[in-house]
Amino acid sequence: MTGLYIHVPICISRCRYCDFYKLTPNEWDNVDLFIQGLEIELKRLPRDFAPETVFIGGGTPTALEPEKIETMYAAIARTVDLTNVVEFSSEANPGTLTPEKLAIMKAGGVNRVSIGVQSFNDKALRLLGRIHKADQAIEGYHMLREAGFDNVNIDLIQSIPGMSPEDILSDARIVAELGPEHLSYYNLIYEPGTPMTHDRDSGRILPPSDDEEADNYFAVKALLEGVGYDHYEISNFSRDGKKCMHNMLYWQGGEYFGCGPSAHSHWNGARFGNVRDLQGYCDRLQRGSNPFDEIERLSPEDKAREILVMWMRLLEGVCELGFHALTEFRMEELCGPSIEEMIEEGLLQRTDGHLRLTRDALFISNAVFTELV
Numbered sequence: 320m321t322g323l324y325i326h327v328p329i330c331i332s333r334c335r336y337c338d339f340y341k342l343t344p345n346e347w348d349n350v351d352l353f354i355q356g357l358e359i360e361l362k363r364l365p366r367d368f369a370p371e372t373v374f375i376g377g378g379t380p381t382a383l384e385p386e387k388i389e390t391m392y393a394a395i396a397r398t399v400d401l402t403n404v405v406e407f408s409s410e411a412n413p414g415t416l417t418p419e420k421l422a423i424m425k426a427g428g429v430n431r432v433s434i435g436v437q438s439f440n441d442k443a444l445r446l447l448g449r450i451h452k453a454d455q456a457i458e459g460y461h462m463l464r465e466a467g468f469d470n471v472n473i474d475l476i477q478s479i480p481g482m483s484p485e486d487i488l489s490d491a492r493i494v495a496e497l498g499p500e501h502l503s504y505y506n507l508i509y510e511p512g513t514p515m516t517h518d519r520d521s522g523r524i525l526p527p528s529d530d531e532e533a534d535n536y537f538a539v540k541a542l543l544e545g546v547g548y549d550h551y552e553i554s555n556f557s558r559d560g561k562k563c564m565h566n567m568l569y570w571q572g573g574e575y576f577g578c579g580p581s582a583h584s585h586w587n588g589a590r591f592g593n594v595r596d597l598q599g600y601c602d603r604l605q606r607g608s609n610p611f612d613e614i615e616r617l618s619p620e621d622k623a624r625e626i627l628v629m630w631m632r633l634l635e636g637v638c639e640l641g642f643h644a645l646t647e648f649r650m651e652e653l654c655g656p657s658i659e660e661m662i663e664e665g666l667l668q669r670t671d672g673h674l675r676l677t678r679d680a681l682f683i684s685n686a687v688f689t690e691l692v
């Protein structure tokens with residue numbers, strides 16, 4: 320399996336916690352130049368590249384005007400062999416959705432939409448600096464269904480300061496009522512330099528304690544599993560088998576190209592990172608240069624360790640045979656003593672040819688991963 324990620328670096332405004340590379344319309348209004356650059360970059364991909372998954376993220380792909388969205392999908396269709404695509408996702412912000420944009424996305428091949436909700440609590444949305452309220456997120460979700468999307472992901476954020484356990488369960492109940500095929504539920508990351516991190520460091524907001532976070536995490540897990548969701552990755556739930564195939568590829572060591580400013584690729588054992596500068600990205604491509612400025616080649620052993628910890632994020636665990644087939648390493652060769660120790664401590668378990676995190680380890684997985692790399 321191979322994948323294609325496209326980074327659309329535009330947002331209506333900056334959320335207070337987010338460090339993804341993006342510009343706002345007052346900082347950049349030359350979307351045509353971005354799409355031209357993207358098309359040049361896509362044309363430079365190997366001729367035989369025909370991904371099974373495509374993921375348009377950002378930034379906010381739906382922040383573009385309808386005609387620009389149409390131009391971007393036309394550029395993708397002209398340059399990428401889409402014949403093998405089984406999952407074609409786009410991210411969407413509820414404050415930017417219209418039926419017209421969704422119809423264009425659908426016509427462009429999108430069959431899965433991921434909507435950034437973060438919380439259904441208006442106070443939490445204000446704290447995060449979101450452009451929409453909870454009602455708009457719910458309207459946006461219904462708009463996706465009316466547009467015919469039968470594979471929808473909702474993004475929520477865990478551990479938003481000021482939310483009580485009841486507020487958190489209320490968010491999970493709304494998800495259960497809406498019934499998206501997928502939920503991503505990542506912990507709030509305090510990225511250096513963001514207003515949210517400044518608020519925390521200056522004491523204006525107080526993050527929940529580790530114990531509170533863990534209680535909330537397991538309460539949400541129980542509620543969602545109770546209504547049929549499969550908790551298949553530390554921070555992800557799906558129903559009806561609709562796991563995110565694009566992310567499965569990342570977690571299981573698959574190869575992909577990332578296009579657009581700041582996007583990363585992993586191809587032929589090497590990693591490339593595109594410049595985190597929209598004008599610089601466009602300039603480089605217009606003059607026929609590479610848009611990337613980092614190339615890293617991991618040793619086969621380092622690569623295998625990296626795949627091990629990514630794959631271990633899946634609750635079914637790492638298939639021992641599959642891991643060996645992919646990396647040519649056995650897990651025991653890489654970190655046998657640590658694995659045995661953590662099995663003793665009840666953090667890992669070995670069943671059915673898989674090595675997996677135990678329930679106790681789910682909330683402290685980073686500590687486990689540190690022992691494995």
Ligand SMILES: C[S@@+](CC[C@H](N)C(=O)[O-])C[C@H]1O[C@@H](n2cnc3c(N)ncnc32)[C@H](O)[C@@H]1O
Binds near residue numbers: 338339435437505
């Ligand atoms: C590119 S955004 C999704 C689409 C759109 N830009 C939006 O926000 O609605 C991808 C997701 O990353 C998550 N995210 C971004 N920064 C984060 C942070 N610091 N901590 C946790 N999640 C974050 C948010 O949940 C967001 O929905």
Ligand code: SF4
Binds near residue numbers: 341378412
């Ligand atoms: S969370 Fe989404 S909308 Fe907010 S700044 Fe980040 S990419 Fe843009």
